[in-house]
Amino acid sequence: MSLADTISRFTLSLFKAPFNWLVKAHHVPADPKQEFSLDADDHIVYVLRTKSISTIKILKQKTKDLKLPAAHYNDQQSPESGACLFINNRPKWFSYKRKLTEHKAYIANLLDQQKQNPNKNYKLVPVSIYWGRNPGKEKSFLRYFISNMEETGRLGKLLIILFLGRQCFIQYGKPIRLNSKAVNLTQDTSKTSHKISRILRVYFNRHWVASMGPRSENRRGLVAGIVASNDVQNVIIEEASRTNKSIAKVKTDAEKYVKEIAASYSPRMIRFLSSALSRLWDKIYTGIEVNNIKNIRELAQEHELIYVPCHRSHTDYLLLSYQLYREGLAPPHIAAGVNLNFWPIGSILRKGGAFFLRRSFKGNKLYSTVFNEYLYRLLNKGIPVEYFQEGGRSRTGRLLSPKTGMLGMTVQGMLRGIRKPIVFVPVYIGYEKMFEGKSYVGELRGQEKKQESFGQLLGVRKALKRFYGKVYLNFGEPLKLNDYLDQNVNDWREYLNSDKKADWVNSQMLHLGDEINRRINAAVSVNSVCLVSMALLGTPRQAMDKAELIAQLNALLALLTAAPYSSYTNLASESAEELVSTAIKLGMAYETNDPAGNVISIEGDERILSTYYSNNILHLFAIPSLIASLFQRHNHISKEKIISYVEAFYPFLQKELYIHWHKNELAERVELLLETMLDQGLLNMGAKNYCVPHADTPQWTRLILLSEAIQPALQRYAITLTILESFADKTTLRRVQLEQESQKLAQRISALYGINAPEFSDKNLFKNQVKVLKEEGYIIHQEGMGIKATDKSHQLHQKLMEILSIPVQQGLQLAARSLKHASPEAVSED
Structure with a gap:
């Protein structure tokens, strides 16, 4: 061990107690051992960007907690399992030279060991340790200096631990397996180690941007840059000529539009909101379940992400940004309606990354051009963006028809030329109980929608005293814009970086919006209230014997398990009994004691709300329910006739419910469902045709209940x-x-x-x-x-x-x- 390392360790030992108190770290993903298939028997070497005794100490504790080889410092040429390897070795105490190639010898030695032990798994696990989440401003060296542990000196590191120690998080990357096909062990070891070194450097650079986001631009510079752009300048001259206003006056109007629109992103506000929302979610929800985010972390490193969630509640954008931040991804800039720009919420949202847009751009070319230029700068800078293509919140539980304005502006921005390829990330956000449920009931009965205001915000306090169950954030199948255009627009590349206006954009956006909606629906979560609501709504009085209800829920879950809708769909893990208990606890269903067997029912306003929750999952059961409907008046039907009926009504169901099956796939899908319904006893097989169970059997009742959906x-x-x-x-x-x-x-x-x-x-x-x-x-x-x-x-x-x-x-x-x-x-x- 060198003298410098001895001094560092001695210094750290003196501050051990305050260090443990000052530093609180969490790791992402929550279970890297499972997500990356890491095993305690693997020969694991942790790769960090820069050598730091304090970061090794933190990593050592976390790896112990994960039951992985404990991280430790090893100065030998052949690091043992659990050793830390550094891409950039910091200068010694009395030296100014960095060692940038030392790690290559370590990697070469590991490659040699892998050759000698081909049956053992040698893995390099990249680990990034961040202190705070401030990417810094483009022209602010000081802020960048005190937010990045890896680039600052020892004094700066001490300041970071003091002020940002409790904002520390560890992010594990995808391991490099030295015995994989991607690593050529037959090649010269020095060349292979050099290639792996380059891959790791690129990884750390991209990972930093994906987690922190690009450095923010000074607001004054942002306003000046947008107004000075060619498109905005041309419209300023045009507007001045058309309205007989001076160019200076029109320019002032453009500046006002930028200030009205633009976010004022503040890492300090993000930290505050993360802390405040953690307490709020813990109070009103039993938990936030996140699914399918692994792929999003990988895409974030090389793509411009556009998050496109469904819109059910005002809490949607808070939940999504909060969870992305917790998952180690940069929070997106969010397109919010100008109706939310009221005191004090407007200022808070703006600092949290919200940018505001008017409901209509019609008749105001200057505003439209300014907004387009602002969105283009976000995309070109690599800032993730979020918007709700439905426009407003759904009051029925179904996805609304897409509003294509933001989609069109995104595609036009891409055609102008941006640094990264665009990927749309569909997100399903589901609730066991809606925060705005009561207000939705009033609106559906004809009451006018209340305008968002500070007074309305004060009324939320009563709602915060209630219990809302679990929330689900499911990331759907990403849609790469380039791939979509390759499949649907033959000549779209002719419009790249050119002045030609793409006349196909408007028509294609309708199809693009529908495809995103289908991918959102494919990522649905099936929860307690949705299933209980669907089952009870099939009865004449929305009431059912508890044992029969449990049997019906088991039948619905078995149908989804045997004939999955999508690999992105998330099914409830609880038993049917637990699902009923949860619905009762949430106040969405009621249990009445009866000597012949307890009865579960829906009463009052919940009858209307139950249709909302049932509509969340209706698309999953649309085709099975249609098949069941055919047997309400027919005892025997051939497979060919069933398929013909489904094909006849499917275009209407697909348009209404955004079902993702292509018409050519229907016959195969119907055959799978028929086999599943046979296995469950919902249908029987005659000599040639499918037939209904006997009317006295429970299976007949379940078939009829399924048909009601x-x-x-x-x-x-x-x-x-x-x-x-x-x-x-x-x-x-x-x-x-x-x-x-x-x-x-x-x-x-x-x-x-x-x-x-x-x-x-x-x-x-x-x-x-x-x-x-x-x-x-x-x-x-x-x-x-x-x-x-x-x-x-x-x-x-x-x-x-x-x-x-x-x-x-x-x-x-x-x-x-x-x-x-x-x-x-x-x-x-x-």
Whole structure:
């Protein structure tokens, strides 16, 4: 051991007690041993960027806790398992020379050992230790100096331990296995060690940016840079000419727009929010479950990440940014509605990375250009971005149709040329109980949405006293923008770094948004309240014997297990009994004691909210429920007929629920589901056809309950098709008129039959239905002319009538006749 190391160790021993008190570290991922398949029998060498006795001490304790070889300092040429290897050796106490090549000899020795012991696993595990999460400003040496332990001197290190010791975290990287195919052991050892050294240096550089984020730009410089950009300058000149204002006045307006929009990211605020939110989440939630984040950590090193979560609650963006920060990733800049920019929340959110946008850019070219330039600078700088493509929060539990504005601006920014390729990261955020549940019930009953304000914020205190169960953050399958465009736009590369305006952007964004929604839905979490709600909603009075409910939940879970929807889908790990208990504890279901067996029911406002939670997972059961619906009026059906029915109704279900199966995959999917339903006894096999179980068996009851999940959707399709049939010969319907009459009929049926589903008469769903009718050739529609139903539409209507119950059919016919006699006025095409 050198004299310098002896001095360092002696100094550290003097400060051992205060060091242990000052330093508190957590590691990412939570279980690196499992995530990277590390074994205590492996020969593990920890690779750090810079030598530091204090970091070795921290790492030693954490590796012991993980039951891995304990990290220790080894100055020998052949590091033993648990030894620490340093890419940059810091200068000795009385020297100014860094040793930048010493580690290569260590790696060469390890390679030789691997050759001699081919059956042993030698692994180099990169370890990054960060003190605080401040990337520093571009033109602030001091802030960078005191936030980076690896680059600062010994005095700076002491300051960091004093002020940021409790903000320390350790991040483990993907190991380099020396016996893997990627490492050429037949090559000269010195060349291989040099290659591994280069890989490690690149890794540490990229990992630092992925965890810290790029250095932030001075706000004054940001404003000046955006206003001085070519696009903004051109619009300033154009606006000055059009409005007869001076260029200086228009320039001032542009500067105001930048200040209105731009985030004012503050690492200090992020640390404060992380601490405050930790206490809040611990108080109101039983835990935050995160799934599929491993791939995101790897993508963050080489890609520009665009997080695209579903939007259910105001807590969505807080939860996502908080968890990304805890997982060692740089928190994203978040596109927030300008309605949230009120005192004091606006300032806090802005410092937390929020940038604000108006609901509409229409008629304000200067604002639109400034916003586009700001977004482009974020993307080009490598700052992760988050936005909700649905626009607003879903009040029905379903994904809303994508608003394509932000997607279009992202693609246009990419075409201008940015440093990293863009990857969209779909994120499903699920709640066992909604924070805004009560307010949603009021809005669905017709109350106006309350404007966000400080007064409304004060009212949240009562809600914070309640219990909301568990939260799920599931990262879906990433979508690489370049790959998507390669598959869908042949000539898109011709528009890279050119002045040509891409005319295909608007049309492609609709498809891109739908694909992102499908990937969000594929990452859904199936929790207690969702399953209990779906099961109870299938009963006439939303009540069920507890034993039967447990059996129904087991059947639903078994269906998802045997025929998985997606590898990204997260199923509940609890038993059916535990799921029911959780729903009762959350106040979403009630248990009534009865001598013949306890009854579980949904009461009051929870009846409306239960449709919200059921809609979270409806897409998982849509096809099984449709298959079950076919047997409500048929005892025997052939496989070919089942597939034909599913193929007929699937385009409507796919558009409405963002189901990810391609139409060509349906036959195979239906066959798998039929086999699964046979195994569970939900269906039986006759000589040639599938048939229902005997009506006295529990399996028959479960089949009928399963069929109820999709009934509201089928009834909605029947409404529109029935109107087309009713007016086929006498009246020419226009598109808007068909949508409006469908909505009116749905409202009437909902009132007559007590349908609690708030989305049953949603005008947007009918708008999408009419769109599918046109795309699939069921209607002929030309601009300026009415809608004409085709023979194919009549056949679809007949198929639908064959599977709907007789009372539902009669109700549809009566309600349709009443609308027909009302002789609706023609509505002009919009």
